[in-house]
Amino acid sequence: MVVNRNHNSEILPAQQDGHGASGTIRHIYVHIPFCARICPYCAFYKELLDRSQTPRFCEAILRELELHAREQLASASSQTGAGDRPQPVTIYFGGGTPTALTTAQLDYLLTGFRRALDLSQLDEWTMEANPGSVSPKKAALLHQLGITRISLGVQSWDDDLLKLLGREHNAEQAKQSFEIFRRARFTNINVDLMFGLPGQSIDQWRETLKRTIALEPEHISTYCLTYEEDTEFFLRHARGEFRQDSDSDAEFLDAAMSMLEAASYEHYEISNYARPGFRSAHNRAYWSGADYLGIGPSAFSTIGLVRRQNVSNFREYSDAVLSGKSATGSIEHLTxxxxxxxxxxxxxxxxxxxxxxxxxxxxxxxxxxxxxxxxxxxxxxxxxxxxxxxxxxxxxxxxx
Ligand SMILES: C[S@@+](CC[C@H](N)C(=O)[O-])C[C@H]1O[C@@H](n2cnc3c(N)ncnc32)[C@H](O)[C@@H]1O
Ligand code: SF4
Known part of the structure; x- marks a missing residue:
């Protein structure tokens, strides 16, 4: 997760912030809100996948990208006389579930990004994937079109816990998805895991860490379950069905640190571990306060002292963008x-x-x-x- 769902901003001298010398945005986040199934703990902006809506939505995403690209070019060329396509250093497709789109739609979207942007400076292009929506054909296309990093939402290797989490996949399918990405020649894969789950024992967590290490991903994210307001899990927690125990959360974190560091992963952020050379460039830029552009419904952009958020409704978003209007839902001026x-x-x-x-x-x-x-x-x-x-x-x- 992470990226521009959180917010941070800091004005830094030219070249150190999110803009290049010519004013080009260097970090882009794209929010794809569709999921084949809605998990009862999740508070991200997401919608149940409706294939009749996604073609128009994909068109709107590309239209918004082209609009920003034109705006930045206009401002860059008025300042420096420069004139070329924006040159991002990192791009992150998150959600929701970007891989919930069909292979043809992903082809359309990524080809559109390649056309609108100059990718000669690109260091990392991540796509979040759910093991329930991965196929060899889709994985091969993502690799061919320039995705360099996959973030796979495994959560747990325990089938009972996956059921409790309402996941659309079991442990075996998650393993197969990981292998599909490896066979598609992805050499930078993150595995998302969750701990502090209702009824989860420390032994179950250790086993999940052990099985993850055995797969040898380059990066591992471990998130402590948060009972987010307005989710089914929040209500069950409020009713006393689930209990939260901060002592055992600390024990889970400690187990992750010990086992992952012993397996040569660097603990470079509370929730993130990476093999040397595989820290996420996009997330690091965000944590250091670089500017970033957010595209898609609910996405945040922070440019200098201004933070905008697009409307958190994909229909309103598509209607606005496709009729040439702004999709901004709110603007915050930072101090x-x-x-x-x-x-x-x-x-x-x-x-x-x-x-x-x-x-x-x-x-x-x-x-x-x-x-x-x-x-x-x-x-x-x-x-x-x-x-x-x-x-x-x-x-x-x-x-x-
Ligand atoms: C947008 S999702 C990842 C991609 C895909 N939608 C999926 O779930 O597989 C980002 C990650 O956030 C984490 N996450 C979501 N809701 C959470 C919560 N309430 N508490 C802790 N982690 C959460 C999960 O590990 C999930 O993989
Ligand atoms: S698949 Fe991912 S984004 Fe979708 S509801 Fe589940 S955790 Fe949230």
Whole structure:
């Protein structure tokens, strides 16, 4: 997950921010909201797949991309006299489930992106995939059209837990999907896992980690289940059917850190582990506060001090874009204080931490966290200790 569903912004000097010298957006997020089945814990903007709606939706996505490309070109050429297609460094297709689209629709979309953009600077192009919607033909097409990284939503290797999560696939299908992507010559695959699930034992979690390591993905994301408001899981939790235990959540996180680090994965962000050289470029840009452009319903864009969100309704979105209107649903003007708070909160979650000078006004708090063994100083930066990672959000809350 991640990417521009969260928000952060920081104005950096030219070349370091999300724009190239000519004002071209360097990081693009695309939201595809369709899923073949709706999971009862999920709060992302998503809709049950309706194949009668997706062709028009795909057309709208390309129209929005072309519109942004034209706008940026106009502003770049008025500033520098430059004039060429935008040159993104990372693109991330998330959702929802991008692979819920048909092979022909993905072909149409990706070909449209290749036409509208100059991909000569592209470092990473990720697509999220659900094991229930993967085929050899689809995987081969994605590879052929330039997708470089797959993020596969496995969640668990335990069939009972997958059933509880309402997933459309079982463990065996998830394994087959992983192998399909490998056979399609993908050399950068992320596996998403979830822990802290109702009734999940630490042994089940260790077994899921063990089976994931055995597959040798380049990247592993481990997310602690959040009971998101307005989901079925939230209601079941409120009724007392599910219990949340922060002590065992910390034990699950500890097991992940121990087992994945022992298997040579670097723990570079609270929820993310990568083999050397395989940290996600898109997510790292986002965590460092780079600007990004969001395309599709509900997608956020942050450019300088302005954050926009597109409407969270794919019909309204398609109607607006295809009739030449803006799909923006809300605009937020950021202040320096907000940007600083976001940068601290996101930075603390990473292994590079936060520059000491950013926490100057929290001297008492940082001293106390260091004394408690939750924070440590590495060169001129504050970084969470292993114990601090279990309480990252509480530490951040006291420092912003
Ligand atoms: C957009 S989904 C990934 C792609 C695809 N839709 C799927 O589910 O396989 C992003 C990831 O967010 C995580 N996730 C979703 N809802 C969550 C929740 N309530 N708590 C923790 N993690 C969650 C899951 O690990 C999921 O794979
Ligand atoms: S498939 Fe993914 S995006 Fe869709 S409902 Fe399930 S977790 Fe959410």
């Amino acid at each position: 320096a204080i907000m940007k600083r708070a976001e940068k601290i909160a996101l930075g603390l979650r990473t292994d590079t931490g936060v520059p000491e000078r950013m926490l100057d006004s929290f001297e008492t708090e940082t001293r106390e966290f260091v004394r408690l063994g939750l924070l440590q100083k590495a060169d001129d930066r504050f970084v969470l200790t292993r114990a601090g990672k279990s309480v990252a959000d509480s530490v951040a809350a006291d420092l912003i």
